[in-house]
Amino acid sequence: MGEMQVEAFSLALTMESGQFFRYRKDDAGYVLLTQRKVLRVSHQEDVLSYAGADERFVRTLFQLNEDYAAQLQRLLQDPVIAPLLRRYGGLHVMRQDLHETILGFICSSASNIPKIKMNLQLLAQYCGEAIDEHHHLPRNGIALDTELVVAAKTGYRAKFLIEANRLLTDEMLDEITGRDYAGAHALLCTLPGVGPKIADCVCLFALGHGEAFPVDVHILRAMKVLFPRRRFQNESQVRDFAQRRWRKDAGLAQQFIYQWARDDLRPGGRA
DNA sequence: CACCAGGCTGTCT
DNA sequence: AGACAGCATGGT
Numbered sequence: 538m539g540e541m542q543v544e545a546f547s548l549a550l551t552m553e554s555g556q557f558f559r560y561r562k563d564d565a566g567y568v569l570l571t572q573r574k575v576l577r578v579s580h581q582e583d584v585l586s587y588a589g590a591d592e593r594f595v596r597t598l599f600q601l602n603e604d605y606a607a608q609l610q611r612l613l614q615d616p617v618i619a620p621l622l623r624r625y626g627g628l629h630v631m632r633q634d635l636h637e638t639i640l641g642f643i644c645s646s647a648s649n650i651p652k653i654k655m656n657l658q659l660l661a662q663y664c665g666e667a668i669d670e671h672h673h674l675p676r677n678g679i680a681l682d683t684e685l686v687v688a689a690k691t692g693y694r695a696k697f698l699i700e701a702n703r704l705l706t707d708e709m710l711d712e713i714t715g716r717d718y719a720g721a722h723a724l725l726c727t728l729p730g731v732g733p734k735i736a737d738c739v740c741l742f743a744l745g746h747g748e749a750f751p752v753d754v755h756i757l758r759a760m761k762v763l764f765p766r767r768r769f770q771n772e773s774q775v776r777d778f779a780q781r782r783w784r785k786d787a788g789l790a791q792q793f794i795y796q797w798a799r800d801d802l803r804p805g806g807r808a
Numbered sequence: 809c810a811c812c813a814g815g816c817t818g819t820c821t
Numbered sequence: 822a823g824a825c826a827g828c829a830t831g832g833t
Binding site: 555556642643645646647648649650652653693694697729730731732733734735738751752753754755756772795 | 812813814815816817
């Protein structure tokens with residue numbers, strides 16, 4: 538149990554922003570399952586209360602000791618996204634477990650957040666280990682049972698999850714971690730079920746490569762609205778543009794844009 | 809009951 | 822290099 542002062546941080550915005558899937562809301566706050574820990578976190582005013590891990594773990598997971606203020610300051614110079622920063626201030630990019638992030642985003646293809654959370658919970662129940670009633674994701678580098686992965690309702694992604702988990706030995710994870718952004722992205726794309734978009738999610742949310750800019754249908758739609766004169770044709774054009782424009786802050790910018798797209802640009806939302 | 813979804817893979821031009 | 826169907830299945 539512990540408390541720490543936080544500024545420019547919103548636990549709710551960060552948790553609900555589609556980057557982390559292994560959590561549930563509690564009457565007291567959020568319960569996160571990661572790295573075989575059960576982390577309980579709540580946020581009131583400028584105090585973050587936590588239990589289940591030490592302060593250093595929490596600070597790393599939520600990126601509380603990084604140059605967030607400096608990143609915001611730079612992005613505020615961009616008139617196109619400055620309004621989004623004011624609206625969603627406190628939304629952080631997390632630094633998650635590499636293996637868990639890869640499994641999560643393999644599940645994410647052509648899916649939605651509630652379903653991804655369900656898939657991972659079932660995968661943990663069927664293929665992982667339970668510690669004190671809490672089910673954790675299976676370990677990396679092991680063979681998963683096809684029937685069980687299918688039973689987790691992962692659909693056509695089942696074979697990707699099985700093969701990727703087998704390939705993700707400790708050595709492979711170390712190799713991915715040790716590479717720079719371009720190298721990590723390329724190696725991640727060799728995993729079954731991992732293409733450029735998912736590789737960028739992993740680079741951003743697990744490896745801390747701030748220049749990663751995942752482009753899904755929401756981001757593509759939002760970027761066309763934000764930069765109508767660019768006439769973007771496809772995802773790679775958007776990615777190239779964003780990375781040149783925002784450099785190491787591109788990933789954080791993406792997270793603000795994604796949140797805005799989900800709130801205001803979804804069919805049926807307001808323009 | 810349609811259409812959509814934090815896409816990727818394989819196959820055609 | 823670019824277009825595009827097929828993929829399993831729950832969400833809306």
